[in-house]
Amino acid sequence: MARGSWFKRPSRNGLTGKEVPSGLWLKCPKCNEILFARDVERNLSVCPHCNYHHRLPARKRIEITVDEGSFEEFDEHLLSTDPLDFPGYREKLEQARKDTGLTDAVVCGYARIGGHKVVLSVADFSFLGGSMGSVVGEKIVRAIERAIQERLPVVVFTANGGGARMFEGLLSLMQMAKTSAAVARLGEAGLPFIVVLTDPTMAGVYASYASLGDITFAEPGALIGFAGRRVGNQDMGTRLPDDFQTSEFQFRCGMIDRIVPRREMRSALASVLSLLCEEPTACL
C-alpha cells in the first residue's frame, strides 16, 4: 500500500478509482461517477450522468453509425512497416495490433447511412493514438479515390490525437500533403467531404484532411487542436480558456458547423447527405 493511501476516503459506493473492477463497472473520466458498464454501453458510451462522450473503438463507431449490415471493409490488409528503423516502433505496432484487433489506426469501407451509400473512414485512437503514418495516409487516399471512381460522398470520423506518426518521420509528415491532395481531387469531382471530429483530433491530422471538410461536425467535449497544451508555446501569463481546444472552443472560433451529440449523429449525417445528394444511391 502506497504511503498515505490510508488517508484516501473511499468513494461513496466503496470503490476508489484504481479498484474499479473491469467489465461490470466503469468510472467516468469526466465526472468520476462509477457507472454500470451496460448502462453506458446502451447509451452509446455516453455518460448518463454528465454526458461525457467516451472514446469509441472504430468497429463500435461503425456499428452505431451505419445502416445495419451495410459496412463492407476495404484495404484492411495494408500493414505498416518500420521504414526508419525507429526505436520501439515494431514492438508498438505489434502491441497495438494485438490490443485492438486492427491492422492500423483507420478502418475504411463502403457503408450506407440513412440509405445513402458512402465511403466511410473511421479512426481508432487506441491504435497508437490514432496517429497517421504511411498506411493511414494510403488508406484515406484509396478511400477518396474509390469515392471519385464510383461518385460517392466521403464521410470521415477522426480520432487522431497522435497527429502525424513520428515513428515514420518525414514520411508521416508527407501524408498530410498526400491526403490533402486527394481531398482537392474529391472537390474537383464535386463530391462531398464530410468530417466528424471526435475525441481527440490533433496536430498533423487536424492540420490536413480533418480541417478540409465541406461540412464539419464534432462530438461534444472532444479535444481538437493544433499542438497540445504541453507542446504549444504559450506566452508567459497567457491564461488559456477552460475549454481550450475543445469542440466548443473550436465552434466558437468558427471552425465547426455543428456540435452533434452521439445519439443524433446518424440522423445528422443522413440529413446532410440527403440535402447534398438528392438521389439516395449515387451522389449528384
Next chain:
Amino acid sequence: MSVSPLDFEKPISELDANIAELKRIAADPVLRKDALDRGIDIDEEIARIERRREEVMRQIFANLTPWNEVQMARHPQRPYTLDYVRLIFEDFMELHGDRINADDPAIVGGLARFNGRSVVVIGHQKGRDLKERQLRNFGSARPAGFRKALRLMKLAEKFRKPLITFVDTPAAEANLMAEEEGISRAIAVNLMEMAHLKTPIVTAIIGEGGSGGALGIAMGDRVVMLEHAIYSVIPPESCAAILKEFGRDRSRAPEAADALKLTARHAQAFGVVDEVLPEPLGGAHRDLQQTAKTLQEAIARHLEALDKKPLNVLLQERYERYRNIGKWHDPLQLIRTQLEVS
C-alpha cells in the same frame, strides 16, 4: 558574433583566432621583424595554419551527426530567405497582408524577376537580431502568414507566374491566438490548394523544415534542399520529451535527431526531395554568394524542365508525386504482381 559558435566548430574558431593573431603580427613591422629574427616566416606560418584549418574543416564537416545538422540548420549565421532573395532575384517587390486582418512578418513574399522573367516568391523569414527575431516570431508563422502565402499563390496562378518558395521555420505558431485564428485550417487549405495550383512550383528547403509549418508552403513540383538543412515531422527536442525510448528527456534530442532521419540525404532517400544542393565547406553562411548561385542554378534548371510540361501533365505528376510517398506492406499487391509475372 563569431562565425563558428557551435561546439563542434570550436577547433575552427581556435585556428581562426591563431590566424588573426598571426595576421596582427604580420601587419606590425616591429613584431614582424622580431619574428623573422627568431627564424619565423610569418607569411609561411599563416599559410600553414590556413592549410591546417582547411583540413580540420574537411574532417569536421565530413563527419557531422544528424544533431550537428540540426545545429547547422539553426546556425545563428545561417542565411535566411531574404538574404537569398536579394542575390537570386531582381526587382523584388514585397507584398503584404492576408486581406483578412493582418500581415505576418514570419512569411515574406512578393513579385520578382528571376533570370529575366517575373515570378512569385514566398518564404519563411527569421530575424537576425533580437528585435527582428521577435518581430518575425523566430520564423514561426501565424494563420495570417499562411493566408498571405495562399493569396500570393493564387496571384501566381491567376497571372501564370511560376511560384518559388523558400522553407525555413522551426514550426508553425501554436499559441492561443494561433489556435483561435485557425492555424490548422490555414495550413490544411494551403496543402489542398498547392496540390492543384495551376502553375509550376519549385521549393527550396534552406534551413529548418519544421513539420506542418514548413509543409504549408513546401508542396513543390520539384523540391531541392541545401546540404545542411533539415526536414522533420517534429522537433527532435519534442520527440525526445514525448517518448519513453528517450527517457522523456529533452536533452536527449541528439538521439531523437538520429532516429527521426531528418537530414537532407534522408529526405532525398524518402523521395521527398529531388536534389540535395552542396553547401560551401563549413556551411552556407561561409559563402553566401556561392550558396545563392547554387540555389539559382538549381531553381533555373528545375523551372526549365517544368516549363516544358503541359498544365494537365504538370498537375497529374504533382498529384502522383505526393500520392506515392509512403512505405507500406501490401500483401495483395504482391500476389497480384506475382500472378502477372507468371
